[in-house]
Amino acid sequence: MGTIVEINETNIHKAAELSIALWPDSNLTEMTAHYKEVLNSRFATCFLLQNESDYFGFIELSIRNDYVEGAEALPVAYIEGIFVNDKYRHNGSGTLLLKYAEDWARTKGFKQICSDTELENNPSIEFHKSAGFSEVSRIVCFVKELTD
DSSP: OOEEEEOOTTTHHHHHHHHHHHOTTSOHHHHHHHHHHHHTOSSEEEEEEEETTEEEEEEEEEEEOSOOTTOSSSSEEEEEEEEEOGGGTTTTHHHHHHHHHHHHHHHTTOSOEEOOOOTTOHHHHHHHHHTTOOOOOOOOOOOOOOOO
16 A cells, blocks of 8 residues: 655655646646645645655645634644545555544644545545545635726
């Protein structure tokens, strides 16, 4: 299944590359900058899943102090993103990352871990439900361009 390692200076580009697969509107430059911030943050971290020299998954975590839908208390552990390359899916890799994240959250004293996904991302919704998450709400967001 693989080994989990925390983000560091030598694997930061791998985290950035993997994150682009999850967030395709981003680019390598901005995600590398983002993970440099994560690396230096007291409130965020990222763990990578690897086998030998191939990195094939990640989970990015944060400590959120602002409002989190369904959280009973703040701060709360939050999954900012979780991703496993297609060829490694359905073999327990995502569950391994999630369990690692849960242990991380417990060591920090958190009683809950929260997450979100897009409304149409049914594989992610099913993954979360099968991992024991409870759905607490659904939202639709809007933007209106203001013209002069």
